[in-house]
Amino acid sequence: MINISKIGAAAIAFSIAFGASFQASSDANINKLLSTIKLPPGFKISLFAKVPRARSMAIGTPLGTVFVGSRHGTIHMLRDRDKDGVAEEIVLKTDKLKVPNGVAYNGMSLYIVEQNQITFWAGPSEFDTARPLVPLIPIVKNLPNKFLHGWRYAAFGPDKKLYVAVGSPCNVCQVSGHEGKIIRMDGNGKNIETVASGVRNSVGFDWHPKTKELFFTDNGSDGMGDDIPADELNHVTKMGQFFGFPFYGGGKTRTPQTKDKQAPKNSVSPVIEFQAHSANLGIHFYSGNMFPSEYKNDAFVAQHGSWNRSSPVGYQLMRVRFNNKGKAVGKEVFASGWLKGNSAWGRPVDIKMIADGSLLVSDDFVGAIYRISYQR
Amino acid sequence: MVVNKGGGAICRFLIISIIVMSGWFMAPKASAEPDSFNGQLWFERCKVCHALTPGKNEKGPSLHGLFGRKSGTSPGYDYSLAMKKTAIVWTERTLDNFLATPKIVVPGLKMEFSGIPRPSDRRDLITFLKKTLASK
Numbered sequence: 001m002i003n004i005s006k007i008g009a010a011a012i013a014f015s016i017a018f019g020a021s022f023q024a025s026s027d028a029n030i031n032k033l034l035s036t037i038k039l040p041p042g043f044k045i046s047l048f049a050k051v052p053r054a055r056s057m058a059i060g061t062p063l064g065t066v067f068v069g070s071r072h073g074t075i076h077m078l079r080d081r082d083k084d085g086v087a088e089e090i091v092l093k094t095d096k097l098k099v100p101n102g103v104a105y106n107g108m109s110l111y112i113v114e115q116n117q118i119t120f121w122a123g124p125s126e127f128d129t130a131r132p133l134v135p136l137i138p139i140v141k142n143l144p145n146k147f148l149h150g151w152r153y154a155a156f157g158p159d160k161k162l163y164v165a166v167g168s169p170c171n172v173c174q175v176s177g178h179e180g181k182i183i184r185m186d187g188n189g190k191n192i193e194t195v196a197s198g199v200r201n202s203v204g205f206d207w208h209p210k211t212k213e214l215f216f217t218d219n220g221s222d223g224m225g226d227d228i229p230a231d232e233l234n235h236v237t238k239m240g241q242f243f244g245f246p247f248y249g250g251g252k253t254r255t256p257q258t259k260d261k262q263a264p265k266n267s268v269s270p271v272i273e274f275q276a277h278s279a280n281l282g283i284h285f286y287s288g289n290m291f292p293s294e295y296k297n298d299a300f301v302a303q304h305g306s307w308n309r310s311s312p313v314g315y316q317l318m319r320v321r322f323n324n325k326g327k328a329v330g331k332e333v334f335a336s337g338w339l340k341g342n343s344a345w346g347r348p349v350d351i352k353m354i355a356d357g358s359l360l361v362s363d364d365f366v367g368a369i370y371r372i373s374y375q376r
Numbered sequence: 377m378v379v380n381k382g383g384g385a386i387c388r389f390l391i392i393s394i395i396v397m398s399g400w401f402m403a404p405k406a407s408a409e410p411d412s413f414n415g416q417l418w419f420e421r422c423k424v425c426h427a428l429t430p431g432k433n434e435k436g437p438s439l440h441g442l443f444g445r446k447s448g449t450s451p452g453y454d455y456s457l458a459m460k461k462t463a464i465v466w467t468e469r470t471l472d473n474f475l476a477t478p479k480i481v482v483p484g485l486k487m488e489f490s491g492i493p494r495p496s497d498r499r500d501l502i503t504f505l506k507k508t509l510a511s512k
Binding site: 147148171223307308310343 | 424
């Protein structure tokens with residue numbers, strides 16, 4: 001029963017289907033994939049915004065503007081004015097910065113941490129999404145300017161200081177200056193202090209809502225096989241503690257490169273060990289009222305997923321449980337499904353709660369920000 | 377335009393539906409343009425064992441002059457027998473094939489690396505490597 005109209009209709013449908021697959025990151029396509037994510041009962045994940053290469057986030061107040069950094073030069077500004085869980089305004093502010101992975105908000109201004117420098121956007125940053133991202137005032141101009149692990153994480157602490165994680169520019173090596181540290185400083189870039197050293201590469205930290213103590217993730221070294229060394233969650237209990245790198249590659253595993261040296265006796269071990277190579281990045285303590293009360297003061301951790309393991313791991317969100325003394329006591333998977341068999345379609349990076357108590361999760365592979373909400 | 381009613385319309389509807397639905401559930405694709413950040417990131421990982429300077433062999437052979445060169449011929453490097461016997465001429469295509477599953481392409485290979493599964497990652501790395509080698 002071949003006739004012209006049937007061939008014509010099939011040709012049209014065929015090109016629609018191929019069109020759909022070429023712009024395969026359509027909203028509907030992403031939501032369809034999100035429906036395969038496994039979450040505990042009552043939780044839902046949906047698409048908040050499509051943002052290419054989305055990485056770290058900072059949430060503005062009082063308007064709830066979402067600032068999004070990336071490793072590809074861009075800063076985006078998102079606004080969900082009608083609070084329907086979808087950002088209707090997605091504004092690209094710049095694509096010219098140098099690995100602007102660190103974004104932080106201090107109650108008025110957006111701070112940006114690039115590979116080599118820290119700047120802030122003078123003026124009330126939430127005021128108008130159409131305002132150009134100028135002037136960007138540098139406050140620190142001489143961060144270690146090396147490519148590897150040059151993607152910084154930043155946030156303002158309960159003490160109103162700016163905290164910045166600066167990675168080690170290698171797999172395993174001796175570091176110098178601010179390399180391999182979490183540092184903090186005043187909002188004008190002065191009084192830089194070491195919060196933690198011996199950090200291989202941290203791309204996520206947050207403070208326990210009650211104890212106000214700092215917890216940070218750290219990515220373990222490569223080259224020792226599939227299952228060692230562990231990725232870490234660390235607890236800073238005193239300013240300037242040493243967390244083991246480069247003597248330890250992660251957990252209690254010594255690096256072969258330093259085997260002839262004695263490790264410093266004051267090396268602090270992690271409080272939680274994660275699967276090696278799962279790439280634990282953003283951590284965020286839950287302080288809202290949308291999720292069941294058992295989640296309050298627990299933390300979520302984004303696992304970006306492995307790049308060099310013989311079979312991939314990670315590509316999920318973990319929940320870390322804390323006791324009422326603010327100590328980490330256990331971990332479990334919270335959201336999974338970005339890894340299907342041996343192939344992953346998405347890579348979680350950072351997590352931030354917004355005003356209604358839902359969680360935003362960035363994904364730099366899909367190029368999206370997801371929203372996890374709860375309804376009984 | 378001739379339209380067959382009844383069975384013809386159902387048949388056409390089914391054909392169209394199948395074609396449209398087959399494109400529906402597809403994983404997000406990487407961009408069409410090579411990503412130089414991603415290429416550099418992957419290249420940094422190769423640098424753990426490979427240098428680009430001529431004659432500088434470390435855990436792995438120098439990659440100087442890689443493109444167009446026959447496999448196993450970086451001067452002064454102690455290759456595995458497998459790599460010495462393999463006669464691959466390194467091009468973008470053969471590198472792409474090799475880097476996907478190195479130990480399957482060259483069984484008995486010394487290189488301790490399980491491979492780069494994602495085609496866009498391989499494309500980004502090979503593009504970056506070619507550009508970097510050309511500029512030396």
